[in-house]
Amino acid sequence: MDGDGHLDSISTPGRLAGPTEGISPEELALAARNHGLPLEALRYEVTPPGLHYVLVHYDIPSARAEDWRLSVGGLVRKPLTLGLADLRSFPAVTHRVTMECAGNGRAGLVPRPVSQPWLAEAVGTAEWTGVPLRLLLAEAGVEPEAVEAVFTGADHGVERGVEQDYRRSLTLDVAEGTDPEVLVAYAMNGAPLPPQHGCPLRLVVPGWYGMASVKWLREITLTATPFTGFQQTEAYRYRQEAEEPGEPVTRIAPRALMIPPGFPDFMSRTRVVRPGTVLLEGRAWSGRAPVVGVEVSTDDCRTWHDAVLTEGQGPAPHAWAWRGWQARWTATPGPHVLGVRTTDASGSTQPLAPRWNRGGFGSNHVQRISVLCTPETG
């Protein structure tokens, strides 16, 4: 149905919001379906599955684990069709992975790209268990002329006029790599995948934005040419202009988030704290290099102070998961704006203002939290 014109009335090109345009009904419909991590849930080193961010392009497919089949085909010597039991017969590997939506921060851009309107909360960390993709590829026997693996999910829909199954590719060096090690995962935090996280099977690409981790995975196809499908060459590109080819969205840029201290006002979400010492805590991550530092500001990003990186619970290190951080703040009565930023071992840090691009991807500008410190100690 691609390009036959029937869908023009319901599936329009990407657009930017007008200068005074509030969140539109269609953005609200996405925000009501999908959800972020409530920021107080940063307290959990491993996110409970129902609090992990969720972004579903089309519908959550109906799936029965017992009937599910994953095919591995294309340029392979031995095409495979694998059920869940087959996959469980391979060595099981568990990785703790921080996953973030590439569109996180989009709603802070001016002008705002009209799409899922994330603020800062599209993140979560889970322990994913499954088969290393490289073992499946070795079992199938990748032909020498193959250059990419294309991953097809069971979710089906239309996007900017193009009817499609959700589909993304990885080059073979990434697909067969060990650092990060890509998983075909069948468990999240030790339990079967919930429907919204890909039940019964998904890809997990540590260190990459979430669009690479194809959910409801049903097909892996080895190809001799780079994949040019919608999600690879139309969506998920860093672009300034609609016409340019742009750069692909891949690894997660560094970001730190703070657990909002004190307690909130229901509507404004502004925080209230009492005078005195306040423990500021949160998480920091980067998909590009290890986090090496976190800085906190309590004066609306005018000055910065080092936070302490904490040791996590359980076996470490988790190369692809967030790090905890802590800092102390002496709150004095009045309004304050807190901020936090991280730097990774590549030297990459977070900008104060969003770096604009047309899709609203990779916007890792500093989180700011408005806090009112009351006069009394409560």
Place this chain on the structure above:
Amino acid sequence: MDGDGHLDSISTPGRLAGPTEGISPEELALAARNHGLPLEALRYEVTPPGLHYVLVHYDIPSARAEDWRLSVGGLVRKPLTLGLADLRSFPAVTHRVTMECAGNGRAGLVPRPVSQPWLAEAVGTAEWTGVPLRLLLAEAGVEPEAVEAVFTGADHGVERGVEQDYRRSLTLDVAEGTDPEVLVAYAMNGAPLPPQHGCPLRLVVPGWYGMASVKWLREITLTATPFTGFQQTEAYRYRQEAEEPGEPVTRIAPRALMIPPGFPDFMSRTRVVRPGTVLLEGRAWSGRAPVVGVEVSTDDCRTWHDAVLTEGQGPAPHAWAWRGWQARWTATPGPHVLGVRTTDASGSTQPLAPRWNRGGFGSNHVQRISVLCTPETG
């Protein structure tokens, strides 16, 4: 801190959106935290916990089940302090309950009350297991002068200038009733409560909008006078004007929802189907009386046709849970608007247009779904 004025800058009175005002940043912040049931998840008779709607007024509290204590006090002969193990020593009862946020449908009102901007998806059905509240009250021995039980949650915040723990009451006839039987629940779908659903303990009031089912329940207090706290007398009232006392929000009004047929466009969420027979399915519920009928319209609510009420799986009847329904539609090429409405045994049905009230509560107007049927059979 109530009324001391320090909070005026961050916690403002309720307001209505202006005539051309899109969803505001503060409404978006709520929409990004809370989430509805993705409508395709109506396919599950019992909603997986991560897909059940979530509305949290303040923050999800940090809670450890092993340390949690529920106190039962006030006008009782024997005050109780109960841990989870104590509660499990009472007879356990499981009820399948459809829960809906009182603000569901709010974003469709004109003018729009500025609060959590629900469209139609703030619903879910779970199997809640716990102790009947009446057994706990009997154990504590309610004094004859008591008229209400007040329930206090551990979530703390500010709302329209009032600092508060989330707190609601029930009159004793409801609290001690058997139809519905109110539960102090410690399990959801057979597992411990997830953090966002009240871990480790919550009230479940079948048939009532969700505001009555206090989460993170830590205190039950029997009182000689009706409770006049914020959530009882300020919020959750049906009002036309801000000044009037209004009527309390209690039982769930009838509503039917349809699983959107076919597949969606990512951004507009408009559905695409092929010509021919399409099975329309969904759920219908009322907290006031049993659902007795469901009607479907395929011509934008001009004509209506009876749907079939289906029998559910598992033991029936579930007096407080939704019913399934089905109808067949012969789709012809072109745009269509589908609608569905239900009627309960009290004769109550759903209006075509929202019935406006200042808080945006109980807005059970008919769901409309835009569908494009393509010319080809696909």
